[in-house]
Amino acid sequence: MAETHSADVHPPYLYPDYKSTRLRAPAQPLVRVAPSPLEAAGPVFPKHFVSESEADLTTWGRSAPLGEKMVLVGRLLDEDGRPVRRALIEVWQANASGKYPHPVDDHDAPLDPNFLGKGQVLTDDEGRYRIVTVKPGAYPWQNHPFGWRPAHIHFSLFGNAYAQRLITQMFFPGDPLLAIDPIFQSVPEAGRKLLIADLDLEQGIEGVALGYRWDMVLRGPRATPMGV
Amino acid sequence: MPKPTPSQTVGPFFARDLLWKDGGIVLFPGGGDRITLTGCVFDGNGAPIYDALFETWQADPSGKFPSGHDGARPYGYGRVSTDTEGHYAIETVKPGSFKGPGGETYAPQISVAIFARGLLKALHTRVFLAPIELIKDDPLARAIGDLERLRTLVATRDPNDPKIYRWDARLRGAGEAVFIEF
DSSP states (O other): OOOOSHHHHSOOSOOTTSGGGTTTSOSSOOEEOOOOTTTTSOOOOOGGGSOGGGGBGGGSSSSOOSSOEEEEEEEEEETTSOBOTTOEEEEEEOOTTSOOSSTTOOOOSOOOTTOOOEEEEEOOTTSEEEEEEEOOOOEEOTTSTTOEEOOEEEEEEOTTSGGGOEEEEEEOTTOGGGGGOHHHHTSOHHHHGGGBOEEOGGGSBTTTBEEEEOOEEEOOTTOOOTTO | OOOOOOOOOOOSOOHHHHOOTTTTBOOOSSOOOEEEEEEEEEOTTSOBOOSEEEEEEEOOTTSOOOOSBSSSSBTTEEEEEOOTTSEEEEEEEOOOOEEOTTSOEEOSEEEEEEEETTOSSOEEEEEEOSOGGGOTTSHHHHHHOOHHHHHTTBOEEETTEEEEEEOOEEOSSTTOOOOEEO
């Protein structure tokens, strides 16, 4: 009997080391159903929903933001390896000091008046995307003593079907904080490397920006529970 | 086959980035009576979850799936965050029932996804906008079986205002809503 792929890589709901899961994770098992035909369709975003400038997070202010400039490229694919075309990708992140411009962020680090840390892009006909930003900083959090979140960029993905919807985080290669981050560690070992970008210098801008590559894979739009 | 990208939490800092102006007003090309789906999201202690992202996707009153947009935003899709009391509200049309590929009938329902700090994966479910005795043949109702559990997914009509449907989502413990995986 085929095993589900998703069970191999996705974190559980309850992961006690990440304290906020303890009161928010369902206690009952989930009910497994095939996506309804409604859920096999999905929201259609107009082309002008995204303007080209929103893929470059470094041009939001009057001058360049502080930090290490980077270019991130990659492809959005489904589990059959097919490109997911013209799909919305939303990103948000801390600034280079590890600070979000958000009222509940109490980290005592400076805001950057030239960095909002928010962007969006549509994939092209080959499922490719490209964003320009600065590398986010790590920041402390209250989950456990001396806890620090590793640098990460948040991703919100739509795919072409509602059932493909995914929110996740991308991490950076070689970050020693990955080993102590319960959010990253909640992912089963087989899935962890899928959340880490590769350094890909030639995708950067010579003398200006580092290059990284990160591909994302969504479940097939017509996928049904396997082994059923 | 490539493995799917693992899910991670939306975290506490999404509000400025993922919320849209009027994201709680769901658009459709046709008319139809407007209703409001509203309620609260609670944790395992019954405390309100004040930092959840609440998304909806649904058919129109004739059971037709939205496909397209009004030039600015997609049809059929709602997105709000809960407030300090855990409260959300989606203004929309009442969805019609629709057929599945095997001829099965899906009762009037709104597909809901909840994301939040502490949720490492989205919580998906379907909220029914019809009395419980009229939804028993729905594929999800059949999969759940147990009536008490099914009741956690039935929105109740406000006795004073029939345009208001109330649905509270208890994520854990007593009255825990049924959540689904595809």
